[in-house]
Amino acid sequence: MLCSAHQAWPIAAPQRYAPMADNETTSHSRLIERVAANQDRHAFMLLFAFFGPRVKGFMMRSGASDAYAEELAQETLLTVWRKAQTFDASRASASTWIFTIARNLRIDGLRREKLAANAQAQLDVLDLDVERPDQTLNSVERAERLRAALSGLSPDQLDLVRLSFFEDKPHPEIAKALNIPLGTVKSRLRRSMMLLREILEDLK
Amino acid sequence: MTIRHHPDIATLGSFGFGTLDKARAFVVAAHVTSCAKCKAMVRGFEETGGVVLEDLEPAPLSMGAGEAMLDMVLHGADADRRTAEPRLAEVDLRTVLSTFDEGPWRWLGPGVHYKPLTTAPAGEARLFLLKAEPGTSLPEHTHSGTELTLILRGAFSHSGGRFGPGDLEEADSSVEHQPVVDDGDVCICLVAMDGQLRLTGFMGRLLQPFVRL
Ligand SMILES: [Zn+2]
16 A cells, blocks of 8 residues: 555655755744734644645655545645644644644544454553653753754665654555565664654754 | 553654554553653653644645635534644543443453453454453463553562552563462453464363463
8 A cells, every 4th residue: 555655766866955044943933933923824824735745745655545645635724724823842842743733643544444443442541741752852842853863864764764654554564565585674664763763862 | 559561652743743644542541640650751752642643744824714614613613523642642640540340340261250351343452351360370472462561459460570559561572471479469450452362281271272462
Protein backbone atom coordinates (compact mmCIF):
# COMPACT_ATOMS: atom_id res chain seq x y z
CA MET A 1 0.00 0.00 0.00
CA LEU A 2 2.82 2.38 0.77
CA CYS A 3 4.98 1.54 -2.18
CA SER A 4 4.96 5.15 -3.34
CA ALA A 5 7.35 5.96 -0.52
CA HIS A 6 10.00 3.88 -2.19
CA GLN A 7 9.93 5.68 -5.46
CA ALA A 8 9.86 9.33 -4.56
CA TRP A 9 11.80 11.42 -2.16
CA PRO A 10 9.39 12.40 0.58
CA ILE A 11 11.85 14.97 1.76
CA ALA A 12 12.71 17.80 -0.56
CA ALA A 13 16.23 18.07 -1.89
CA PRO A 14 18.86 18.92 0.73
CA GLN A 15 19.19 22.53 -0.31
CA ARG A 16 15.65 23.05 0.95
CA TYR A 17 17.08 22.58 4.41
CA ALA A 18 18.56 26.04 4.26
CA PRO A 19 17.62 27.60 7.60
CA MET A 20 14.21 29.19 7.55
CA ALA A 21 14.18 32.80 8.54
CA ASP A 22 13.61 33.00 12.28
CA ASN A 23 10.56 35.14 11.78
CA GLU A 24 9.02 32.52 9.50
CA THR A 25 9.08 29.70 12.03
CA THR A 26 8.07 31.90 14.95
CA SER A 27 5.34 33.44 12.85
CA HIS A 28 3.58 30.08 12.49
CA SER A 29 3.42 29.95 16.26
CA ARG A 30 2.12 33.51 16.36
CA LEU A 31 -0.56 32.62 13.85
CA ILE A 32 -1.79 29.74 16.02
CA GLU A 33 -1.81 32.07 19.02
CA ARG A 34 -3.90 34.57 17.06
CA VAL A 35 -6.40 31.83 16.23
CA ALA A 36 -6.49 30.89 19.92
CA ALA A 37 -6.88 34.48 21.13
CA ASN A 38 -9.64 35.72 18.83
CA GLN A 39 -10.52 33.08 16.26
CA ASP A 40 -8.53 35.08 13.70
CA ARG A 41 -9.68 33.63 10.39
CA HIS A 42 -7.02 35.44 8.38
CA ALA A 43 -4.29 33.91 10.54
CA PHE A 44 -5.95 30.53 10.16
CA MET A 45 -6.08 30.72 6.38
CA LEU A 46 -2.36 31.54 6.30
CA LEU A 47 -1.72 28.39 8.33
CA PHE A 48 -4.00 26.43 6.01
CA ALA A 49 -2.19 27.71 2.93
CA PHE A 50 1.17 26.60 4.30
CA PHE A 51 0.37 23.37 6.13
CA GLY A 52 -2.67 22.12 4.17
CA PRO A 53 -0.73 21.04 1.06
CA ARG A 54 2.13 19.66 3.16
CA VAL A 55 -0.14 17.56 5.35
CA LYS A 56 -1.86 16.36 2.19
CA GLY A 57 1.51 15.36 0.76
CA PHE A 58 2.35 13.59 4.01
CA MET A 59 -0.91 11.60 3.86
CA MET A 60 -0.46 10.69 0.19
CA ARG A 61 3.04 9.40 0.81
CA SER A 62 1.61 7.37 3.67
CA GLY A 63 -0.69 5.60 1.22
CA ALA A 64 -3.86 7.70 1.20
CA SER A 65 -5.62 8.48 -2.08
CA ASP A 66 -5.63 12.09 -3.33
CA ALA A 67 -9.18 12.75 -2.13
CA TYR A 68 -8.74 11.04 1.22
CA ALA A 69 -5.40 12.76 1.81
CA GLU A 70 -7.12 16.11 1.28
CA GLU A 71 -9.88 15.14 3.70
CA LEU A 72 -7.30 14.19 6.33
CA ALA A 73 -5.48 17.48 5.71
CA GLN A 74 -8.72 19.37 6.30
CA GLU A 75 -9.35 17.42 9.48
CA THR A 76 -5.83 18.22 10.65
CA LEU A 77 -6.36 21.95 10.11
CA LEU A 78 -9.83 21.77 11.62
CA THR A 79 -8.16 20.40 14.73
CA VAL A 80 -5.70 23.29 14.65
CA TRP A 81 -8.67 25.67 14.67
CA ARG A 82 -10.51 23.88 17.46
CA LYS A 83 -7.55 23.11 19.72
CA ALA A 84 -5.52 26.27 19.18
CA GLN A 85 -5.94 27.17 22.87
CA THR A 86 -4.02 24.06 23.88
CA PHE A 87 -0.99 25.07 21.79
CA ASP A 88 1.97 26.13 23.94
CA ALA A 89 4.78 27.69 21.92
CA SER A 90 7.24 27.12 24.77
CA ARG A 91 6.61 23.39 24.55
CA ALA A 92 6.52 22.69 20.85
CA SER A 93 7.10 24.47 17.59
CA ALA A 94 4.07 24.98 15.34
CA SER A 95 5.25 22.32 12.90
CA THR A 96 5.90 19.75 15.65
CA TRP A 97 2.45 20.38 17.07
CA ILE A 98 0.76 20.10 13.69
CA PHE A 99 2.80 17.01 12.88
CA THR A 100 1.50 15.26 16.00
CA ILE A 101 -2.08 16.09 14.97
CA ALA A 102 -1.52 14.79 11.44
CA ARG A 103 0.28 11.73 12.74
CA ASN A 104 -2.57 10.83 15.09
CA LEU A 105 -5.08 11.28 12.29
CA ARG A 106 -2.93 9.14 10.03
CA ILE A 107 -2.89 6.37 12.64
CA ASP A 108 -6.65 6.61 13.02
CA GLY A 109 -7.55 7.28 9.44
CA LEU A 110 -5.43 4.73 7.69
CA ARG A 111 -6.03 1.94 10.16
CA ARG A 112 -9.49 2.57 11.49
CA GLU A 113 -11.10 0.09 9.16
CA LYS A 114 -8.73 -2.63 10.23
CA LEU A 115 -9.53 -2.44 13.92
CA ALA A 116 -12.45 -4.11 15.61
CA ALA A 117 -14.74 -1.70 17.43
CA ASN A 118 -13.87 -2.91 20.91
CA ALA A 119 -10.19 -2.63 20.16
CA GLN A 120 -10.80 0.95 19.12
CA ALA A 121 -12.51 1.65 22.46
CA GLN A 122 -9.54 0.20 24.33
CA LEU A 123 -7.06 2.18 22.33
CA ASP A 124 -8.86 5.50 22.57
CA VAL A 125 -7.20 6.05 25.93
CA LEU A 126 -4.03 6.78 23.94
CA ASP A 127 -4.20 10.49 24.72
CA LEU A 128 -2.78 12.05 27.80
CA ASP A 129 -0.69 15.12 28.22
CA VAL A 130 3.07 15.34 28.54
CA GLU A 131 5.02 17.47 30.93
CA ARG A 132 7.16 20.18 29.51
CA PRO A 133 10.50 18.69 28.54
CA ASP A 134 13.52 19.99 30.37
CA GLN A 135 15.39 21.72 27.59
CA THR A 136 17.71 24.65 27.40
CA LEU A 137 17.04 25.51 23.75
CA ASN A 138 13.58 26.71 22.85
CA SER A 139 11.50 24.80 20.36
CA VAL A 140 12.30 27.08 17.43
CA GLU A 141 16.04 26.90 18.07
CA ARG A 142 15.83 23.13 18.33
CA ALA A 143 13.93 22.90 15.04
CA GLU A 144 16.60 25.01 13.33
CA ARG A 145 19.44 22.89 14.68
CA LEU A 146 17.58 19.76 13.64
CA ARG A 147 17.06 21.15 10.15
CA ALA A 148 20.74 22.00 9.88
CA ALA A 149 21.73 18.51 11.04
CA LEU A 150 19.41 16.88 8.50
CA SER A 151 20.87 19.02 5.76
CA GLY A 152 24.26 17.54 6.57
CA LEU A 153 23.14 13.98 5.87
CA SER A 154 24.23 12.08 2.79
CA PRO A 155 21.57 10.91 0.31
CA ASP A 156 21.95 7.38 1.68
CA GLN A 157 21.39 8.59 5.20
CA LEU A 158 18.37 10.65 4.16
CA ASP A 159 17.08 7.53 2.46
CA LEU A 160 17.22 5.75 5.80
CA VAL A 161 15.34 8.55 7.53
CA ARG A 162 12.72 8.45 4.80
CA LEU A 163 12.30 4.71 5.24
CA SER A 164 11.60 5.07 8.93
CA PHE A 165 9.25 8.00 8.47
CA PHE A 166 6.72 6.65 6.03
CA GLU A 167 6.84 2.91 6.37
CA ASP A 168 4.16 1.26 8.38
CA LYS A 169 4.26 -1.95 6.48
CA PRO A 170 5.35 -5.09 8.28
CA HIS A 171 9.05 -5.56 7.79
CA PRO A 172 8.67 -8.66 5.59
CA GLU A 173 6.69 -6.58 3.08
CA ILE A 174 9.34 -3.87 2.98
CA ALA A 175 11.95 -6.54 2.40
CA LYS A 176 9.92 -7.87 -0.51
CA ALA A 177 9.31 -4.42 -1.99
CA LEU A 178 12.97 -3.44 -1.77
CA ASN A 179 14.14 -6.93 -2.66
CA ILE A 180 16.52 -7.16 0.26
CA PRO A 181 16.72 -9.66 3.13
CA LEU A 182 14.47 -9.13 6.14
CA GLY A 183 17.43 -8.75 8.48
CA THR A 184 18.72 -5.93 6.30
CA VAL A 185 15.45 -4.02 6.61
CA LYS A 186 15.57 -4.29 10.37
CA SER A 187 19.17 -3.21 10.63
CA ARG A 188 18.60 -0.31 8.21
CA LEU A 189 15.61 0.93 10.16
CA ARG A 190 17.59 0.64 13.32
CA ARG A 191 20.54 2.52 11.82
CA SER A 192 18.33 5.38 10.70
CA MET A 193 16.80 5.73 14.14
CA MET A 194 20.24 5.64 15.77
CA LEU A 195 21.39 8.34 13.38
CA LEU A 196 18.44 10.47 14.43
CA ARG A 197 19.13 9.76 18.07
CA GLU A 198 22.69 11.04 17.66
CA ILE A 199 21.38 14.22 16.09
CA LEU A 200 18.79 14.66 18.81
CA GLU A 201 21.26 14.04 21.61
CA ASP A 202 23.50 16.74 20.18
CA LEU A 203 20.65 19.20 20.64
CA LYS A 204 20.77 18.88 24.40
CA MET B 1 10.19 2.18 40.06
CA THR B 2 13.57 1.70 38.41
CA ILE B 3 13.24 1.00 34.71
CA ARG B 4 16.09 -1.03 33.27
CA HIS B 5 14.71 -2.29 29.99
CA HIS B 6 13.58 0.17 27.32
CA PRO B 7 12.11 -0.23 23.84
CA ASP B 8 14.59 -0.53 21.01
CA ILE B 9 15.43 2.82 19.41
CA ALA B 10 13.76 1.69 16.15
CA THR B 11 10.57 0.91 18.06
CA LEU B 12 10.64 4.30 19.78
CA GLY B 13 11.19 6.04 16.46
CA SER B 14 8.32 4.22 14.78
CA PHE B 15 6.17 5.17 17.75
CA GLY B 16 7.10 8.86 17.48
CA PHE B 17 6.52 8.88 13.73
CA GLY B 18 3.24 7.04 14.16
CA THR B 19 4.14 4.05 12.00
CA LEU B 20 3.81 1.46 14.75
CA ASP B 21 0.67 -0.66 14.76
CA LYS B 22 -1.84 0.20 17.46
CA ALA B 23 -1.34 -2.79 19.71
CA ARG B 24 2.41 -2.17 19.89
CA ALA B 25 1.88 1.59 20.15
CA PHE B 26 -0.32 0.97 23.16
CA VAL B 27 2.37 -1.03 24.95
CA VAL B 28 5.12 1.46 24.08
CA ALA B 29 2.90 4.35 25.20
CA ALA B 30 2.35 2.66 28.54
CA HIS B 31 6.14 2.47 29.00
CA VAL B 32 6.83 6.00 27.78
CA THR B 33 4.26 7.36 30.24
CA SER B 34 6.50 6.38 33.11
CA CYS B 35 9.93 6.72 31.48
CA ALA B 36 11.38 10.23 31.23
CA LYS B 37 14.28 9.06 29.08
CA CYS B 38 12.07 7.51 26.39
CA LYS B 39 9.61 10.39 26.62
CA ALA B 40 12.36 12.85 25.72
CA MET B 41 13.47 10.65 22.83
CA VAL B 42 9.93 10.38 21.45
CA ARG B 43 9.67 14.15 21.74
CA GLY B 44 12.77 14.42 19.58
CA PHE B 45 11.31 12.15 16.92
CA GLU B 46 8.17 14.30 16.92
CA GLU B 47 10.30 17.38 16.40
CA THR B 48 12.00 15.63 13.51
CA GLY B 49 8.52 14.94 12.15
CA GLY B 50 7.73 18.65 12.35
CA VAL B 51 10.84 19.61 10.41
CA VAL B 52 10.25 16.93 7.77
CA LEU B 53 6.62 18.06 7.43
CA GLU B 54 7.68 21.68 6.88
CA ASP B 55 10.07 20.64 4.14
CA LEU B 56 7.77 18.18 2.40
CA GLU B 57 6.88 18.77 -1.19
CA PRO B 58 3.38 20.29 -0.97
CA ALA B 59 0.57 18.38 -2.71
CA PRO B 60 -1.73 20.85 -4.48
CA LEU B 61 -5.17 21.12 -2.93
CA SER B 62 -8.28 20.84 -5.07
CA MET B 63 -10.14 23.89 -6.30
CA GLY B 64 -12.26 25.43 -3.59
CA ALA B 65 -10.47 23.61 -0.76
CA GLY B 66 -9.80 26.91 0.99
CA GLU B 67 -13.44 28.04 0.86
CA ALA B 68 -14.58 24.64 2.06
CA MET B 69 -12.13 24.86 4.94
CA LEU B 70 -13.26 28.35 5.90
CA ASP B 71 -16.87 27.26 5.73
CA MET B 72 -16.07 24.33 7.97
CA VAL B 73 -14.50 26.42 10.73
CA LEU B 74 -16.86 29.40 10.55
CA HIS B 75 -20.18 27.66 10.30
CA GLY B 76 -19.37 24.61 12.33
CA ALA B 77 -20.23 22.52 9.33
CA ASP B 78 -19.47 18.90 9.97
CA ALA B 79 -19.33 19.62 13.67
CA ASP B 80 -19.09 15.95 14.45
CA ARG B 81 -16.05 15.38 12.29
CA ARG B 82 -13.14 13.82 14.00
CA THR B 83 -10.54 15.95 15.64
CA ALA B 84 -7.33 14.38 16.82
CA GLU B 85 -5.86 15.29 20.16
CA PRO B 86 -2.62 17.16 19.47
CA ARG B 87 -0.75 15.24 22.10
CA LEU B 88 1.87 12.63 22.56
CA ALA B 89 0.18 9.27 22.57
CA GLU B 90 0.27 8.00 26.10
CA VAL B 91 -1.60 5.52 28.17
CA ASP B 92 -2.98 5.83 31.65
CA LEU B 93 -1.85 2.64 33.30
CA ARG B 94 -4.76 2.89 35.70
CA THR B 95 -7.11 2.59 32.74
CA VAL B 96 -5.31 -0.54 31.65
CA LEU B 97 -5.31 -1.94 35.17
CA SER B 98 -9.02 -1.25 35.59
CA THR B 99 -9.73 -3.65 32.77
CA PHE B 100 -8.49 -6.44 35.04
CA ASP B 101 -11.89 -6.60 36.64
CA GLU B 102 -13.72 -7.04 33.38
CA GLY B 103 -14.12 -10.36 31.68
CA PRO B 104 -12.72 -13.68 32.77
CA TRP B 105 -9.10 -14.73 32.79
CA ARG B 106 -8.60 -17.69 30.52
CA TRP B 107 -6.42 -20.65 31.33
CA LEU B 108 -3.31 -20.88 29.19
CA GLY B 109 -1.15 -23.39 31.02
CA PRO B 110 -0.21 -24.36 34.58
CA GLY B 111 -0.18 -21.14 36.65
CA VAL B 112 -0.70 -18.95 33.60
CA HIS B 113 -3.83 -17.07 32.52
CA TYR B 114 -4.48 -14.48 29.86
CA LYS B 115 -7.15 -11.97 28.96
CA PRO B 116 -7.51 -10.66 25.40
CA LEU B 117 -7.94 -6.89 25.13
CA THR B 118 -8.47 -6.68 21.40
CA THR B 119 -9.80 -8.85 18.65
CA ALA B 120 -7.32 -7.88 15.98
CA PRO B 121 -7.83 -9.34 12.51
CA ALA B 122 -5.44 -12.02 11.35
CA GLY B 123 -2.02 -10.63 10.57
CA GLU B 124 -2.28 -7.76 13.06
CA ALA B 125 -0.69 -7.70 16.46
CA ARG B 126 -2.96 -8.72 19.32
CA LEU B 127 -3.06 -7.09 22.71
CA PHE B 128 -3.61 -9.13 25.84
CA LEU B 129 -2.84 -9.33 29.53
CA LEU B 130 -0.82 -12.24 30.86
CA LYS B 131 -0.92 -13.30 34.51
CA ALA B 132 1.49 -15.84 35.99
CA GLU B 133 1.51 -17.15 39.55
CA PRO B 134 4.60 -16.59 41.75
CA GLY B 135 7.42 -18.97 40.97
CA THR B 136 5.89 -20.13 37.70
CA SER B 137 8.34 -21.34 35.14
CA LEU B 138 6.88 -20.46 31.77
CA PRO B 139 7.41 -22.92 28.95
CA GLU B 140 10.56 -22.35 26.97
CA HIS B 141 9.45 -20.59 23.82
CA THR B 142 10.31 -18.52 20.80
CA HIS B 143 8.17 -16.37 18.50
CA SER B 144 7.28 -16.53 14.85
CA GLY B 145 6.56 -12.79 14.93
CA THR B 146 7.60 -10.10 17.36
CA GLU B 147 6.41 -9.49 20.85
CA LEU B 148 6.40 -6.47 23.16
CA THR B 149 5.86 -7.12 26.85
CA LEU B 150 5.40 -4.45 29.48
CA ILE B 151 5.57 -5.61 33.08
CA LEU B 152 2.76 -4.04 35.12
CA ARG B 153 3.20 -5.93 38.37
CA GLY B 154 5.61 -8.48 39.81
CA ALA B 155 8.76 -9.57 38.02
CA PHE B 156 10.33 -12.34 35.99
CA SER B 157 13.82 -13.28 34.93
CA HIS B 158 15.39 -15.13 32.05
CA SER B 159 18.72 -15.22 30.28
CA GLY B 160 18.13 -11.62 29.12
CA GLY B 161 17.94 -10.26 32.67
CA ARG B 162 15.35 -9.43 35.30
CA PHE B 163 12.21 -7.54 34.31
CA GLY B 164 10.13 -5.56 36.82
CA PRO B 165 7.30 -3.00 36.68
CA GLY B 166 7.73 -0.49 33.86
CA ASP B 167 10.31 -2.61 32.04
CA LEU B 168 9.64 -3.39 28.42
CA GLU B 169 10.87 -6.51 26.72
CA GLU B 170 11.17 -6.96 22.97
CA ALA B 171 11.45 -10.46 21.58
CA ASP B 172 11.41 -11.99 18.12
CA SER B 173 12.31 -15.25 16.47
CA SER B 174 15.97 -14.76 17.31
CA VAL B 175 15.17 -14.90 21.01
CA GLU B 176 14.57 -18.17 22.78
CA HIS B 177 13.92 -17.86 26.46
CA GLN B 178 12.34 -19.44 29.47
CA PRO B 179 11.08 -16.83 31.92
CA VAL B 180 10.72 -17.66 35.59
CA VAL B 181 8.39 -15.53 37.70
CA ASP B 182 9.74 -14.17 41.01
CA ASP B 183 8.46 -15.74 44.19
CA GLY B 184 6.14 -13.66 46.33
CA ASP B 185 3.88 -11.89 43.84
CA VAL B 186 1.91 -12.68 40.73
CA CYS B 187 3.34 -11.21 37.57
CA ILE B 188 0.99 -9.31 35.27
CA CYS B 189 2.12 -8.14 31.84
CA LEU B 190 0.63 -6.23 28.95
CA VAL B 191 1.60 -7.94 25.71
CA ALA B 192 1.38 -7.04 22.03
CA MET B 193 2.19 -9.96 19.81
CA ASP B 194 1.91 -10.97 16.21
CA GLY B 195 2.71 -14.33 14.80
CA GLN B 196 2.57 -17.47 16.85
CA LEU B 197 4.07 -18.27 20.18
CA ARG B 198 6.21 -21.35 19.68
CA LEU B 199 6.86 -23.51 22.67
CA THR B 200 10.17 -25.29 22.37
CA GLY B 201 10.64 -27.12 25.67
CA PHE B 202 9.40 -30.63 26.38
CA MET B 203 6.42 -29.40 28.44
CA GLY B 204 5.85 -26.76 25.84
CA ARG B 205 5.47 -29.24 23.04
CA LEU B 206 2.96 -31.12 25.12
CA LEU B 207 1.05 -27.90 25.74
CA GLN B 208 1.29 -26.46 22.25
CA PRO B 209 -1.88 -28.08 20.90
CA PHE B 210 -3.89 -26.34 23.63
CA VAL B 211 -2.29 -22.93 23.34
CA ARG B 212 -4.09 -20.70 20.90
CA LEU B 213 -1.77 -17.72 21.24
ZN1 LIG C 1 12.22 3.92 28.61
